[in-house]
Amino acid sequence: xxxxxxxxxxxxxxxxxxVSPGGALGTTAPLILRAAGQVAPxxxxxxxxxxxxxxxxxxxxxxxxxxxxxxxxxxxxxxEQQGGGGCGEGGADASGRIGRILLTxxxxxxxxxELTYTTSLPNFCVYKLTRLTGxxxxxxxxxxxxxxMGLRGExxxxxxxxxxxxxxxxxxxxDRSTGEPFEAEL
Numbered sequence: 488x489x490x491x492x493x494x495x496x497x498x499x500x501x502x503x504x505x506v507s508p509g510g511a512l513g514t515t516a517p518l519i520l521r522a523a524g525q526v527a528p529x530x531x532x533x534x535x536x537x538x539x540x541x542x543x544x545x546x547x548x549x550x551x552x553x554x555x556x557x558x559x560x561x562x563x564x565x566x567e568q569q570g571g572g573g574c575g576e577g578g579a580d581a582s583g584r585i586g587r588i589l590l591t592x593x594x595x596x597x598x599x600x601e602l603t604y605t606t607s608l609p610n611f612c613v614y615k616l617t618r619l620t621g622x623x624x625x626x627x628x629x630x631x632x633x634x635x636m637g638l639r640g641e642x643x644x645x646x647x648x649x650x651x652x653x654x655x656x657x658x659x660x661x662d663r664s665t666g667e668p669f670e671a672e673l
Contacts, residue, residue, distance in 0.1 A: 517555045518592040520629065520669040522662035527551055532663035533561040535585045537598055537619070537633070539656050543570035543581030545602070548663060559590045561660055570603075580605045581656075583616075588629075588660045592673055596623050596631040598658045604637050604651075612647035613640040619656055628668035629660040 520527045531551040538544045547563035563585050570582030583602035590596050602616040614637025621631030634654035639647050659668050 515557050516592045516673045517557060518559050518590055518625070519672050520551065520554050520559055520590070520660075521672065522667070522669055523665050527554055527662065527669060529554055533563065533588075533669075534567070534661040534663050535561060535563045535588045535598065535658070536661065537581075537585055537600075537602075537656055537658045539579070539581040539604075540574070542574040542579045544568055545570055545581065545583055545585050545600070547585040547600075549587075551669075557592045561588045563587055578607075588658065590623070590629055590660065590671065592625070594622050594625050596621050596629065596633065596658055596660070598633055598656075602635075602637075603640070604653045606651075610644035610646040612643045612651070614638060614643075614651050614653065615640040616653060619653070619658065621656075621658065623671065626670065626672040629671055630668055631658055632656070633658045 522531060529551060533551045534546060534548045536546045546568040548565045548567055549561060549563035552562045553560040566584045569584055581604050583600055585598055585600040587599045598619045604614045606612045616635045616637045619633035619635035621633035623629060623631040633656040637651045637653045639649050662669055
């Protein structure tokens with residue numbers, strides 16, 4: 488009988504729409520992004536920055552396209568910086584472009600784009616990523632430590648692993664008019 492009750496409870500949770508696609512409990516409350524103390528209207532100029540310390544910085548600009556929903560979005564079609572730097576001799580190099588940043592009322596920040604993470608020791612390995620995710624605090628600024636799974640790309644030496652966890656990235660969604668991160672609240 489308990490199995491049926493637990494199954495019925497899960498069915499009710501799913502019907503209410505509070506289960507995320509991955510199956511974890513989430514929230515359907517709207518996430519409100521603020522700039523300069525005011526609710527940021529759709530169309531507010533935005534900039535997304537993804538930094539891997541000295542290994543590379545990616546920055547794109549665009550606009551906030553969704554606000555005050557369970558998932559807010561900034562579309563960032565203009566590439567301002569595509570990487571560069573590198574971590575020094577033998578270190579990694581991050582490059583590519585950010586296409587959009589998604590923020591959820593469950594405190595998840597996702598960077599979507601075309602990213603390349605290249606290592607040179609012990610082998611020359613090229614990893615491609617399309618998504619990095621992390622968590623941010625609500626209330627708080629739209630800043631998160633992000634990570635993702637890179638898949639071995641063309642040009643990699645035979646000794647490179649098929650997949651590599653890329654971590655240590657710092658992603659922030661900024662209000663371009665103030666130069667400050669958006670503030671998030673429920």
